[in-house]
Amino acid sequence: MDFRALKTFEACVRLGHFLKAAEELQYAPSTVTLQIQRLEDDLGVSLFVRDGKRMIVTEAGRWLHHEASALLKSIGAMRQTISDIASGDSGSVRFAAIEPVASQQLAAVIADFCKARPNVELSMEVSGSRSIGERVRSGELEFGVCSVPPVKLMLEFEPLFEERLGVMLNRNHPLAQQDSITVRDLAGQTILVKEPTCVYRELWETAFNPTGHSCREVGSFYVIQQMVKAEFGIGIVPIYSGLEQEGSLVIRPIADLNPVITIGIAYKEKNFLGKAALLLMEAIRTSVPPVLLQIPGEGSGSSHCI
Incomplete structure (x- = not known):
């Protein structure tokens, strides 16, 4: 017919x-x-x-x-x-990002994208870099915002920015009065860190080799934030002003070490991606601002753009 x-x-x-x-x-x-x-x-x-x-x-x-x-x-x-x-005005996109990148850098980007393209079914998950890389490789996710995936996964990776670890402190803590923290300052402190599969935990252990420090494993940056607010320990977190709370919490850089991690977009091949996914990736590239990091020893008025 x-x-x-x-x-x-x-x-x-x-x-x-x-x-x-x-x-x-x-x-x-x-x-x-x-x-x-x-x-x-x-x-x-x-x-x-x-x-x-x-x-x-x-x-x-x-x-x-x-x-x-x-x-x-x-x-x-x-x-x-x-x-x-x-x-790119319809279709579906499923991707994942690590925390706190998801909440601190991507939330506003995703909101704007959804407003501009309301017919796109968008799903954003928050997960660890290892899991994100494996799921992108298997095809469960179109792409992920995470640290550099293992070479064996054979994924494309576009660096976006670098993050540096810092120390989250209650404003009442004696170390909060300092512009930066040294490794020696951490001696005797109760240190709150993420789970072993977290890239920030891996970076902490690689950079500091924290033998002898009293570490408490906490599976959420929000929980770390609340525990520091309750004056129980200090947190090892990436430096984001959004994680600080005015009047109660501060994040200080570490003066004698420079632990950084590269965050970017991981995907298989662009030929496998739909138009909506490509547009979202471009929105993330252009909208995620570089991280402003305080450089130890340069005074409170100096910053460095990565």
Whole structure:
């Protein structure tokens, strides 16, 4: 059954005249007549009967018109959806990001993207870098914002910025009065760190080799934040002003070490990604600001842009 013939038939019934259908479809009248004849031959029934100068729709024609109208409407919706997916105005995106990058850097970007493209089904998960890399490789996620994935995963990686570890302190803590913290200052302190699979925990252990320090493992930066606020220990966290709380918490850089980690976008191949995912990746690239880090020893008025 020819799609064009169905479209012509629907127009003939809806407009009540072959000539009007020809004008709407921009066909020659003879083309309309030929398409209707071929459709009738294909179906083996008459769809119209002539009554003088009028063409009356048969019972079979009325049933076909009802079905054809629904079919043409469905095909039109399919065409529009495919067009929207191709332009990035529809479709789905599933990605993940590590914390606190997700809340501190990406939340506003995602909100703006969803407002601009409300028909895109977007799912953002918060997870660890290892899990993100493995799930991007398996195809569960389109991309991830994380640290550099292992070479064995064979993923593309675009660096966005570098983060440096700092020390989160209650403002009442004696060390909070210092512009920066040294490794020696940490002796005897109760140190709150993330779980072993967290890249920030790995960076802490690699850079400091914290033998002899009293470490408490906490699975959430928010919980670390609340525990420091309750004056129980100090936290090892990436330096984000958003993690500080005015009047209660501060984050100080570490003066004698420079523990940094590169954060970027990990994905398999751009050919595997839909337009909406590519647009979101570009929004993240252009909207995520570089991190302003205080350089130890340069005074409170100096900062460095990474």
